[in-house]
Amino acid sequence: MTLLEVKNLKVEFVTVSGSVKAIDGVSFTVNRGEVVGVVGESGSGKTTLGLAILKILPLNGRIVSGEIIFDGRDLVKLSEEDMTKVRGKEISMIFQDPMTSLNPTMRIVDHVAEALIVHYRLSKEEARSKAIEALTAVGIPENRVLDYPHQLSGGMRQRVMIAISYALKPKLLIADEPTTALDVIVQDQILDLLKELRNRQKTSILFITHDLSVVADIADRVIIMYAGKIMEIGSVEQIYYSTLHPYTQGLLKSIPKIGSNSDLYTIPGNPPDMLNPPPGCRFHPRCPFAEEKCRKENPPLVEVSEGHYVACWRCVK
Template sequence: MSAPVLDVKNLKVYYFTSRGTVKAVDGVSFNVAEREVLGIAGESGCGKSTLGYALLRLVPPPGRIVDGKIILDGVDITSLPEDEVRKIRWSKISMVFQGALNVLNPVIRVGDQIAEVLMYHKGLTKKEALDIAAQYLKLVGLAPDVLRRYPHELSGGMKQRVVIAMALILKPRLVIADEPTTALDVVVQAQIMNLLKQLKEQEKISMIFITHDLSLIAEIADKVAVMYAGKIVELGPSDAIFERPMHPYTQGLIRSIPSLRQRKTLTWIPGAPPDLRNPPPGCRFHPRCPFAMDVCRREEPPLVEVEPGHYVACWLYAKK
């Protein structure tokens, strides 16, 4: 098998606030293969966006990467100087940010905003850049006249397509899409999901698709990582995760998907995720887990391989 495009090892990203240290990403390891889509799921505040920022070396202060490796195409980017990172950001790894509809500058025409990226990174002329911008608008299903429009003249769905085009335009190896459909209504959400699925087939890119909504992950991901309170609690091929979820948290998330469980009562996991300044000892899920045992309150469960490629961090499956 070829080397993964991205290999993340024991990544820790903390925010050092005046009220304590928020351990937002706390020892996370996974990889993404060529043309693979990894879905990252978990409730609000579990560290999904922080993980995305870290992969681009864009963690905002007071946050920083405190440990681990992020190996992109064989190069550990955690130790690169910022000017080297700037060369690979957007060209090798890019991100559609959560709430990205607001990242477009309202007073600059869409075409000029896209062209600027190409002129800066590729040294193209304005005319060359606008030609490529038009091709990418077509790729994301927009007409060339969108180039001349201002962002406020576009619908939410059109803006999201523009932002996706910008993330793809330098042909990165890996695109991170952070909740790319959350701000959109259901119909437009379905259209953007179809666009992403089509891009997955057509373009030779790997993708990390971040969402709190496991049903969206079921549509697009080859592999799934379930995060809880800064940690990956289950990781495996999509089929395995949806057909044989093992971690009680994953099981709870799946039970709460309406479309997959139409005939059963919808259940949600009671309680709320912990404060990441002071997470519970042992298994961080234990205060909400119906299966919690003594060991769960004392010791952190290791992530063990329960079947090929399927990992789970839970004392129900690990040997003491």
């Protein structure tokens, strides 16, 4: 059942001002065919988590410790040569701005075809016809497949990225804010496409977003991250209707409601400076319920009911 198991992962960046512990002891699982949302404000470590799983961290970043068990193998221990076989074919990643992953001088059909040639050693003709199949399956009309990336809208470019996943059939897709730059209607279309990908190919998806309202629509389970740590994990129902962590409660209150004209709530304060995160629970300076213990001791992530985990001293005695 389990496809990915991340165990006590720690990632840090070396900077001139010191080291940033961007991921600080994170553990979770993703099952086969499951969509898991990763939600948190900007700077909580979501992108770093995705890059670490694929081992494509920036040069000043490194995995300090932990395990990333994917389909039975620990990716942390895998050689760079073996990782190149995992990337794209077994795990692929799409980003907020597809332009960063697309070659501006290459026609979109060739992006998909090249991926097929590299990973499946298809002939040029075979790759091209499979590429056209994948592009039309994600809603790109056949008369557009010879376009260059800049000739397409943002939503269409994201479709090209999804077409690559559609063609390569990875077991896991890491989608890092794939709809954040798109307008609401296109956002819904892209979410529908990702759901279809999951339903048709049983692709597991790690869906990263800063927007808790988006995951309700697509995720089975949700991971709430704050300042490099997991605050809460649960099913969409548990996170929405049996919310435990004050941070999750704050995120939920910040979602705009249709028909309400009262001022939008924002969680007071700012995420911590990750060079000097606060001691104890990292959320305590912004938490309305913080007590003495919260300022001193970091609460462990514990399972309080079936599948519902929280790191908060209010819930753990």
